[in-house]
Amino acid sequence: MAQQGGVDSFGGAIRSCWTKYATFKGRANRCEYWYWVLFTAIFAWIPFIGEIASLVFLVPSLAVVVRRLHDIGKSGWWYLFVLIPIVGWILLIVWFCTASQEGENKYGPNPNTLS
Numbered sequence: 884m885a886q887q888g889g890v891d892s893f894g895g896a897i898r899s900c901w902t903k904y905a906t907f908k909g910r911a912n913r914c915e916y917w918y919w920v921l922f923t924a925i926f927a928w929i930p931f932i933g934e935i936a937s938l939v940f941l942v943p944s945l946a947v948v949v950r951r952l953h954d955i956g957k958s959g960w961w962y963l964f965v966l967i968p969i970v971g972w973i974l975l976i977v978w979f980c981t982a983s984q985e986g987e988n989k990y991g992p993n994p995n996t997l998s
Contacts, residue, residue, distance in 0.1 A: 890915040890994070897922050900943045903950070907959060911950035912983050912994045919947050953990035955981045 890896045890911075896918030903909070923944060926936035949959030955978055964971035983995050 890918070893918045893921070900947050903946060904943050905946055907946050907949045908953075909950050909991045910954040910983070910988075910994045911947050912954060913951075913980070915994070916947055916951040916979060919944065950990075951979055953988075954983050954994065956984045956988050956990075 890899045891914050896915040899911075899915055900919045900922075923936070923940045926940070927933045929936070945962075948962050952959050952961050957978065961978070962975070964975055983993055986993055
């Protein structure tokens with residue numbers, strides 16, 4: 884099912900993340916986040932290029948994580964749970980899989996319904 888203005892394609896998600904390279908405000912839907920994860924994972928498997936890509940992708944990856952947490956109504960500071968082995972990672976994965984908060988929240992309008 885196509886979204887109405889949100890990012891719902893691989894190319895659209897990658898374009899959005901590069902456009903919002905260091906934008907920590909706003910919201911990112913599940914498609915944008917998971918397509919970005921797929922994109923970075925592909926580069927991570929390429930010998931030597933993976934290490935360089937990890938550095939290049941660091942800021943946009945942090946930005947999309949923060950925007951994804953904003954999308955479910957959480958502060959970006961919750962990402963620090965990644966420092967808690969296993970339990971923190973599981974909690975973050977569950978949050979990253981959670982549907983967008985309906986309507987507008989304090990971080991902006993729902994990215995799935997933007998026109």
